[in-house]
Amino acid sequence: MKKTKNENTEEQILNAAKNIFQAKGMNGARMQEIADKAGINKAMLHYYYRNKQLLFEAVFKNAFSLLAPQLNAVLNDDSSIEDKVKNFTLNYITFIVKHPYLPNFIIQELNRNPDFILKMKDNPGFPNLEKFKKQVKIEVENGIIKPISAEQLFMNIMALNIFPFVAKPLIMAFTNTDDEAYEQLIEDRRTEVSDFIINSIKNT
DSSP states (O other): OOOOOOHHHHHHHHHHHHHHHHHHHHHHOOHHHHHHHHTSOHHHHHHHOSSHHHHHHHHHHHHHHHHHHHHHHHHHSSSOHHHHHHHHHHHHHHHHHHOTTHHHHHHHHHHHOTHHHHHHTTSTTOOOOHHHHHHHHHHHHTTSBOSOOHHHHHHHHHHHHHHHHHTHHHHHHHHTOOHHHHHHHHHHHHHHHHHHHHHHHBOO
16 A cells, blocks of 8 residues: 655654754754654654755745745835835744744755755745835935845845844854843844834935
8 A cells, every 4th residue: 555644744743853953953953863853763754854954955945935925925015115124124033033943044055055045936935026126216216215226225134134043152152141131132123123224224
């Protein structure tokens, strides 16, 4: 009788892998540990995912599929650039607080396999900047915001939101903060980042 993959088992595997990857990173995670966490044997884990890379990609795609449509919706709604900056920052930080492993996963994978993210571009819901670029151009022309390219503005938004997560140990050391204080810093950034960017581009 032909074997069929069980959706509940696959969900258990993905949840276990997410927790292990979050705690130990891609390099530190072990398939046996993930199998134990999921309550299955290693052979069963390999039946679903032949190797750790494929499992990582599944965890990444699962998480990214939750985030990307939200960001894409913000970029392509009819709100102003100011509101887009606020909503993008709020949505991103809220999401990453729940999935803190994701930024480092992305950086690691981009360094190791630059073509991987290019494959994601074809997925439905992948963020599209075309409307955002047109809006920035119009608001610059109308004197609402200072002259800036949409690409530079988008990179500023991404960098200010992503860096505190990928450099958490460094920031905690520099600022001499513990986990609780760091969490408060991140909570404050939900508005600090957007206020900083908006004040830097808005014509007064």
